[in-house]
Amino acid sequence: MKPLNEIYFDNAATTRVSDEVYAELMDKFKNVYGNASTLYGLGRKARAVMENAREIIAKSINADPDDIIFTSGGSESDNTAIMQTAIARQSLGKHIITTAIEHEAVLKTCEALEKMGFKITYLPVDEHGNISLDDFKAALDDQTILVSIMMGNNEVGSVMPIHEIGDILKDHQAWFHTDAVQAYGLLPIDVQKDHIDMLSTSAHKINGPKMIGFLYKRNGINFPSFVKGGDQEEKRRAGTENVPAIAGFGKAVEAITEEEKARRQEKYFKFKRAIADKLTANGIDFEVNGEISEHNLNHVFNIWLKGISTYVMQTNLDLAGIAVSGGSACTAGSIEPSHVLVAMYGKDSPRISESIRISFGRYNTSAEVDKLVAAITQIAGRVKNKGVKL
Numbered sequence: 001m002k003p004l005n006e007i008y009f010d011n012a013a014t015t016r017v018s019d020e021v022y023a024e025l026m027d028k029f030k031n032v033y034g035n036a037s038t039l040y041g042l043g044r045k046a047r048a049v050m051e052n053a054r055e056i057i058a059k060s061i062n063a064d065p066d067d068i069i070f071t072s073g074g075s076e077s078d079n080t081a082i083m084q085t086a087i088a089r090q091s092l093g094k095h096i097i098t099t100a101i102e103h104e105a106v107l108k109t110c111e112a113l114e115k116m117g118f119k120i121t122y123l124p125v126d127e128h129g130n131i132s133l134d135d136f137k138a139a140l141d142d143q144t145i146l147v148s149i150m151m152g153n154n155e156v157g158s159v160m161p162i163h164e165i166g167d168i169l170k171d172h173q174a175w176f177h178t179d180a181v182q183a184y185g186l187l188p189i190d191v192q193k194d195h196i197d198m199l200s201t202s203a204h205k206i207n208g209p210k211m212i213g214f215l216y217k218r219n220g221i222n223f224p225s226f227v228k229g230g231d232q233e234e235k236r237r238a239g240t241e242n243v244p245a246i247a248g249f250g251k252a253v254e255a256i257t258e259e260e261k262a263r264r265q266e267k268y269f270k271f272k273r274a275i276a277d278k279l280t281a282n283g284i285d286f287e288v289n290g291e292i293s294e295h296n297l298n299h300v301f302n303i304w305l306k307g308i309s310t311y312v313m314q315t316n317l318d319l320a321g322i323a324v325s326g327g328s329a330c331t332a333g334s335i336e337p338s339h340v341l342v343a344m345y346g347k348d349s350p351r352i353s354e355s356i357r358i359s360f361g362r363y364n365t366s367a368e369v370d371k372l373v374a375a376i377t378q379i380a381g382r383v384k385n386k387g388v389k390l
Contacts, residue, residue, distance in 0.1 A: 006321035011205075011361030012154050012182060012300050013325055015196050017248075018207040018362070024251040025209060028244035033335075036241045037232055046243045053250025057214060058255050061199065062190045069215045070246055074181040077215035078105040078148075079201030080226035080237075081177040084114050085146045085198075088223035092173060093143030099131055099160070100168060100343040101122045102150050103179055107339070110148075119143075126345050128291045129158030132312075136165065146173040155340040155357055156290035157300035162355055166195030175221060182297055185256045186265055197221050203245070207362055208252030213246035217352045224318035243290070268298035268360045271369050275301065275358065278373045285381050289355055301358045305352040305376070308383050313356055318377045322372055325357040 002178040008016070017025070030048060032170025036050050050063070058065040085332040087282065093151045098110055100122045110120045124132045131149070140147075147169060152159045161176055169176045180189060185206035191199060198221060211233040217236070229238030270294050279286055291304035305313055310326040317324055326338075337352040345351050358372070 008323050009358045009360065009364065009368075009369060009372060010323045010325045011364070012357065012359035014204045015207045015361050016363060017209060018252065018255065020255060021208055021251045025244050025248045028247045029108065029233060032245075032247070033242055037230070037245055046241075048290065050241055050243050050246050051266055053246045053253075056250045057253050060184075061216060063216050064131040064193050064219065066234075067216055067217075067219055069217055069233050070241060071203070071213045071215050071237060072180065072200035072211050073213040074200050075105040076101070076209070077202075077213050078103065078177075078179055080215055081111050081200060081217075082106065082109045083113070083174055084223035084226050084327065085177070086116075086118055089175075090118075091144040092119045092200045093145045095121070095141060095143040095145065097121045097123065097136065097139050097144060097147045097149070097174075099125065099149055099151055100309060101125055101129060101149070101155070101158075101340045103154060103181065106148055106150070106179055106260055117202055123149075125158070127292075127344050128152050129340065129344055131160060133161055133164055137168065140161065141176070142169070142173075144172070146177065147174050147180070148177040149175075150179040150181075150278070151189075152180075152187065152297040152300075154182045155338060156288055156302045157182075157297035159183070159296055162196070163194045170195040182300070185253075186261055186262065186299060188258060191216060191218070201374040203249040206252050207244045209248045212242055212249050214249075217296070229350075236349065258358055264362070265294070265298050267295055271360050271364070271366070272298060272301045274366070274369055275303075275373055277388060278370075279303075279376065282373070282377045283310075284377060287351075288349060289344065299360045301360070303358070304355045306350070306354060308357055308380060309353055311374070312383065317372075317375055319358075320375045320379075322375055324372075325359065 016080055032046050034046040036043060054065045054068050058068050081362040094117060096118055098106055114120050121133050125131055133194040139274050149160050149165060151162055166176055179200050180197055181200060181202050184201040197218045199216040204210040225236055227238045232238055234243055276292060285306040288305045289304055314324060314326050341352050
């Protein structure tokens with residue numbers, strides 16, 4: 001029997017741990033088991049490993065190491081930044097601005113705050129998944145205490161105007177948070193130049209381990225720890241530090257230089273063009289959700305395969321040993337439509353139930369892209385020959 005998911009095209013959901021990260025994890029699990037908050041030798045050794053990773057990670061976004069808080073991942077980082085800002089600053093106003101296509105970790109936190117009396121503005125997007133800066137400026141007022149806008153979208157790859165937003169907010173009372181979970185490791189990030197106050201990431205999107213991420217919090221941004229307990233992370237995040245995972249995160253970041261980011265973006269852009277060109281040559285009736293643009297996150301490619309349900313295409317590709325997604329991995333098991341595609345095209349668009357997300361990673365090859373195109377073509381042909389919409 002052919003192995004399931006032999007070819008993996010769901011890297012926006014999670015990535016395979018790299019060999020160098022795996023080696024780092026195994027070494028630290030075995031040899032650096034001390035509690036980093038203790039004062040004896042084993043604890044000091046663990047602390048040194050953790051602080052080395054913190055420095056590597058801080059450098060990757062041009063931040064001070066003291067401004068990096070290790071968390072369990074992107075969801076905790078998003079929840080912490082949004083919820084704790086709202087609670088700490090509500091005397092200054094109760095208005096928050098975000099977008100309609102944020103990750104659920106942001107949207108559901110904002111929904112919870114709405115129930116607590118906060119006003120949330122969800123900026124709309126166009127058919128390419130982009131917001132309007134004019135809409136943003138119109139929404140901003142003297143009651144706005146937080147702006148949380150993702151750096152790049154996890155379903156269609158659109159990139160938000162982070163620098164322009166940061167520039168607008170630099171003299172405003174609102175703190176600026178960005179969910180950079182998908183963009184980190186692909187786009188250049190400079191929290192100083194972009195006037196970013198808080199930034200969330202997760203290691204498992206860049207061939208690092210799961211259950212580790214960080215929240216960048218600019219010096220002077222103060223709120224209580226979201227996780228209650230001990231005084232770890234300088235009293236900013238309770239819980240015994242996961243030193244092996246932190247070391248693995250640092251190793252994953254170390255492998256992604258600015259040159260490597262550009263190389264991956266170029267590689268993935270070529271994959272997207274190749275898929276689009278070959279599907280067109282094979283007579284497949286499809287459209288891109290969003291756009292093919294070098295400016296976007298090029299590891300994400302979302303396409304509407306007209307007349308073929310997401311379930312049928314995804315299931316048949318799985319049977320062929322190819323893994324793709326029907327949308328965000330965090331909602332893939334739900335019968336609810338993609339909120340991103342709904343925001344872009346409306347809830348009645350056939351795209352909502354006939355689209356797949358293909359997302360590339362470090363280990364994907366051109367040969368795998370060719371096999372994906374061949375499989376989609378074959379599946380589409382079977383559906384067409386049946387003469388019914390599946």
